[in-house]
Amino acid sequence: MKTANAPLFKDPIHNGAADPVVIYNEETGTHYMLYTARRADVEEEGVMWVHGTDIGIAESKDNGNSWEYIGICKGLEYGEGKNTYWAPEVIRFGELYHMYVSYVPGIPADWNHPRYILHYTSKNLIDWNFESKLNLSSEKIIDACVFRLPDGIFRMWYKDERNGSHTYFADSKDLYNWEVKDCAADDVPHEGANVFEFGGKYWLITDCWSGLDVYYSDDLTTWTKQSGRILDVGGTREDDGVIANHADVYVTDNNAYIFYFTHPDRQKNMLENNIGNERRTSIQVAELEVKDGVLVCDRNKDISVKLK
Template sequence: MTSYGATTRSPARMITALLLLASAPVAPKPLYRDPVHDGAADASTVYDRKSGEWVMFYTNRRADLPQDDSKDVRWVHGTAIGTARSRDGAHWTYGGTANIPKSCTGDTLWAPEVQYLAGQWHMWLTVVPGIFRDWNAPRFIIHLTSPDLTSWTCGERLDLGSDRVIDASVIALPKGGYRLFYNDEHQNKAIRTADSSDLVHWTPGERLTQTPGEGPKAFYWKSSWWLISDAWKGLLVMRSPDATTWTAQPDHILATPGVHPTDRAMGQHPDIIVTGNRAYILYFVHQSGEADTQAKPDLWRRSVLQIAELKETDGILSVDRNAPVRVRLKPQTASRLP
C-alpha cells in the first residue's frame, strides 16, 4: 500500500491534470492474472524509484492444484510471493517470485505488505510453517528489509501475543512512530493494532472491529485516515481523524458482483494507491461468478486482480467497479505524512 498526501493546485494545473487523465490508458479486466497458478491475491503495490516502475507483490495461490476433496486447502498453502511490474499502472508484466529467504519463513507465504520507511524497504509477511489440508495451523508475521525490492534480509518475528496473526498493514503516524494493523484469529478474527517506535518492537493495542475480517489496508487521503478490510461480504470502510479513533461506514463497498467478465464476485483483500487527489483500489476476485464455473467446479479457486477508482463524498467512500478506469500513476519519491 502506498499513501501520499494531496497537494493544492492552481486551476491551470488542474485542467492539465484532467487532460492528462483523459489520455491515460484504460485498465483491462482483469488488471492482472498470474501466469503460473492463476491465483493472484492480496496485492501490495509500491513505486520503485530506481527503475521508474510500479512493483506489485502478491500471494501466488496454487489455484491450479488438482484436488478431489473440496475441503482440502493445500492450494492456499505452499504459496510463494509473486511479483509484477508496470510503467503506467494499467499494464502489468509478470516478474517471477520474490527472493525471500526460506531460513526465516517457510513453505507458505501470504499477504505481503511492502513500504518504504526510515530509509529502506520493509516487508511484513504472513508465514504458515508448512502445507496443510485444513486451516488448523499456526500463523505469524515476519519482518524483512531490502535496499532494492529484490534482495530481502530476514528480520524479526513479530511478538503480538498470539500464534494466529495474519495480514499486516503499516503506517507512519503523524506525531511519530508507527502503527500496525493486523488480523488476530484468536479474537474472532478481529482487526487489531500494535504500535512501534522503531519498526522492530511492537506493543499490541486495541481491537478495532467486533465482526470478523482480514486484509486491512490503512492510508491517508482527503484529509482523513481510512482503514479498509475484507469482511467476506464486501469491504468494511472505517474513517479516522487521527488513525486512532475510528468510525465504520454503514455499507460495504465491492459487495455486489460486477457485470464484466472476471469481475463477477465480491471484491476481497484490498490494496490502495493514493496518487495526488486520486485513489485507486486493487482487489482480488474469485472466478465463481463466471459462466463456465459450473462445468468446471475447480475454477472457483482461481482469482484475479482488479482495479477501480475510489470516490469520496461527505466522508463516505464508494466504488463503481463497472466504470472504465483510466489509470495514470504519478512517479513518487517517498512516502509523506499528511
C-alpha cells in the same frame, strides 16, 4: 489515454494472484505489485492449494494500467522445507523497503495451524533479508498493514484469529520493535485490513467476505463504521462479476485506487469447497471517491490509472 486492463493482472504460473500490495520502486522508476501466489491449479487435499505459496511480483511501466509478471520474492525461506507466505505489506523508509508477510509453517490441508508475521528488508523489492518473527497478540495472526502516524510512530493493523478474527494494532518507533496496543475493530469477523488517508479522513477497510467494510477516523485510533459496504455487488467487467476480496489502496495527490482480487467462477464463498476454475483469481483496480463524506466506488467505470 490508456485505460486500465480488466482484469488488471493474472498470475501466469498458478492463476491464483491474491492479496495485492502496490509500491513505487525507486530504483527502477516503475511500480511493483507483490501478491500471494496461490496454487490455484493444483489438486491436493483440503486447502493445501492455498498454502505452499510464494510471493509473486508484477511490474507496471505505465503508471498502473497494465502489469507483467517478473518472478517471485527471493530470500524469504524461513524454517525447513516448503512453507507458506501470504499477504505481503511493503513500505519504504529511508533506504530500505520493509515487508511484513504472513507465514504458515509447511503446506497444511486445514486451517488449524499457527500463523505469524515475519519482517524482511530489501533494497530492490526482489531480494529480501530476514529480520525477525514478530511477537504480537497471539500465535495466529495474519494480514499486516502499516501506516505512519502524524507523530512519526508507525502503526501496524493485523488480523488476530485467536481473538475473534478482529483487527488489532501495534506501534513501533523504528519498524523493528513493536508494542501491541489494542483492538481497532471488533464488530464482525474480518481480515485484510488496509489503512489510508484520503479526502480529509483516515480510512480503514476490511474484507468481511461479503464485500469490504469501511471505517473512518480522525486520530487513527477510534474508528466509526460507515453505513454500507463497497464492492459487495458484482460488476460488469471481465472477471469482476463477484464480490471483491482483500484490497490495497494506493493514494496519489488527487486520486485513490483500490487494488483487489476476485474469484470470478466461485459458486460458494468458502475456499475449502472450491474446485477447478472456482479456485482461480484475478486482480482488479477501481477508483475510490468521497461523496458527501462517504467513501464510494464505481467498479464498472473505465479508468486511466495515474500512480505517479
